[in-house]
Amino acid sequence: MGYVISRTGFESVIEKLGQQYRLYAPVRKVGEGRYTDVDVVRYDFVTKFDEIELEAKSDYAFKELLTPLSQTLFFFTENEVKEADFDDRDVIIFLRSCDMHAVKRLDAIYLENKFADPFYERIRKRVKFALIGCAHSYEDCFCVDMGTNRTTEGYLFSIDVAGDEIKSDVACPDVAALFEAADAKAEEVVPAYVTENEVRVTVPEKVPNEIYKHGMWDEYTARCINCGRCNFVCPTCTCYTMQDVFYTDNGKVGERRRVGASCMVDGYTNVAGGGQYRRTNGERMRFKVLHKVYDFRKRFGYDMCVGCGRCDMVCPEYISFANCINKLNDAVNELEGGASK
C-alpha cells in the first residue's frame, strides 16, 4: 500500500513510531568528519524526522547496531560467567537498498554458516527496516552491477522525499494505520531505485588459482597502508577478535568482548609461536577482494560486496575497490582468455 503524505504528517508518523521503536538512522554529524570543517554521516538513534540525513550517503554503515565495534559478551566474576544484557527494545533501521542486501549477508554469516550466533540473533530479532529510496546514484556507488540496487520486500515502509511531500510504500498494516491517521493520501508508490551508476564493475565468474600469485596485487602492496578503514565502513565485513578486559580496581572481575577485526591489519592471522599468513598488503587486498566478489559466492551462492562504495570513499590512499574488481576481471580474462559474467 502506498501513501503520499505531507512533511508535517510524516513527522508525526515518525514521532509515533519513535514511541514504539528506537529509530536508528543516518545522521549528519556537523564538523565531526576526518578533516577540519568536514561533516560525517553515520548511524545514530533519532527521535525526529529532521534528524535523519536523507540526502547524503552515509560514510559508515548501519552494521554497528547488529555487530558493534566493541561488544561485551560476558562478565566474569570469580566463579561465574554472566551473559551481558542488551537493550531489547525494538528498532527500526533506516537504510538504502544496498544496505538491505548487506543485512542478508550479515545474516548468512551470523545466523547460517553452520551455527547461529546468539548475540547477533537476539538483537537481529528486534530489528525491522525502513527503506530510503535512491532517486539518484552517488559517487562511487556500483549497486547496479552488484545487483543490489533494488529492494522490493523486507521493509516496514519506504521513504522518498518529493518536494514538500513524502512518498511511502507501506508494507506493515500498523504503520499504514499511522499514515491514515496523519491524513496521508493513498497512492501507488514504488520506492525510487537506481538503474545506472557512473561506476561500472564486471565481476569474474570464476577465478583461477594463478590469480593468487598475479602481479596485479603488487600495486596494493605499494599503495595500501593497511589502516583497515575499508573493513570498518563496509556493511558486510563481520570479522571480530575476542578481547578480555579486567577491571583495575578488582583484578578478579572483568569482561570478555569481541571487537571488530580487519583482515588488512597486522595480527589478523597470527598463530601461537609466531606463524603469520599474508604478510604483504597486496596479499591482504587479494584476500579481501576475492572474499567480496568470489569466495563468499562459492559458499553462499551470491556475492558479498553490495557495491555501496564506502570503502572507496574512506580510503586515505584513494584505492578504488571498484577499479580493483575490474582489474581482477581483466587479469582473469588474460589468464583464461574470456568467460566473464
Place this chain on the structure above:
Amino acid sequence: MTANNPYVPFPSKIKEIIKHTEKEWTFRMQYTGDVKPGQFYEVSVPKYGEAPISVSGIGEDFVDLTIRRVGRVTDEVFKLNAGDTILLRGPYGNGFDTSLYANGEVIVVAGGTGVSPVRGVIEALAHTADAKDKHVIVGFKSPGDMLFRDDLKRWADQLDLILTVDGAPEGYEGNIGLVTKYIPDVPIRDVKNAQAVVVGPPAMMRFSVMGLLQKGFEEKNIWVSQERKMCCGLGKCGHCRIGSTYVCLDGPVFNYVDSKDMID
C-alpha cells in the same frame, strides 16, 4: 541468559599434567562426551583470552590437551596444577575419521606439536589387526623436544615407527634428518590404495605431501590438518578463513584434493 550459548565455556578439572618438555605439557581434562582426534577446544582463561588447542588423547572420562607455552593464554594455563579448573568450549571442527585407516596400509607423517592432533589416530592404528602395515614417521627438532615419549616407546613395538630429529648433539644414536628423508623408503605394497595423514608445520606438510605424491600416493588418499588463528570456532570471527573454507567448520582435517587449492 541465552540457552546453550556456544560462547559460554564450561569448567573442566585438570586430572593430571604430563610434562614432556619445559614448554610442552599435556593437560588431562575431565570430559565425557563425543570427541574425535583432530578436533579442538577453545581453552578459555578469563582475563587472558582464548586459544584453540587440539585434542591429543581421548579416554572414557577425559580428553588430553597438549599445550605449548607460547603466549598469554598458555602462560596462564602453565601456572595451574592438577585439581585446578580450566574453562573450555568445544569440541570444534570435523576431526579425523579413524575408520578410514582401520584396514590396509597407512602412513602417518607428523612433526613437532603436529603429533598432538594425530596421537589419537596413531593410537587407533596401533590397535588394528594389521598394525605392521601402519607406518608412522614422527619428527622433532631435537631429542629434547620429543613429546609423548612413553607412547613412542610403545608404538615402536606395536607398529612401524620411525622416530627422527632434525638435529642432535654429537653422540645421539637415533635417526637424524627431516621426516621427508624417510618417506621414500617406507615399504608400501599397494601405493594406489594406501592412506596418508600429514600434520605439522606448513613447510613440513608441503614437502611431506610432495614426497608422498612422488612415491605414488593418490591425492584423494592424503589427509592433512591445518592450523589457523581462531577466535570463535563457530565460523563467525573470520580469522581462519581460507578462500570459501572455514578451517574451524570445514576442517581442520582436509582431504588433499580440497586443501591443495586452499591458498591463504
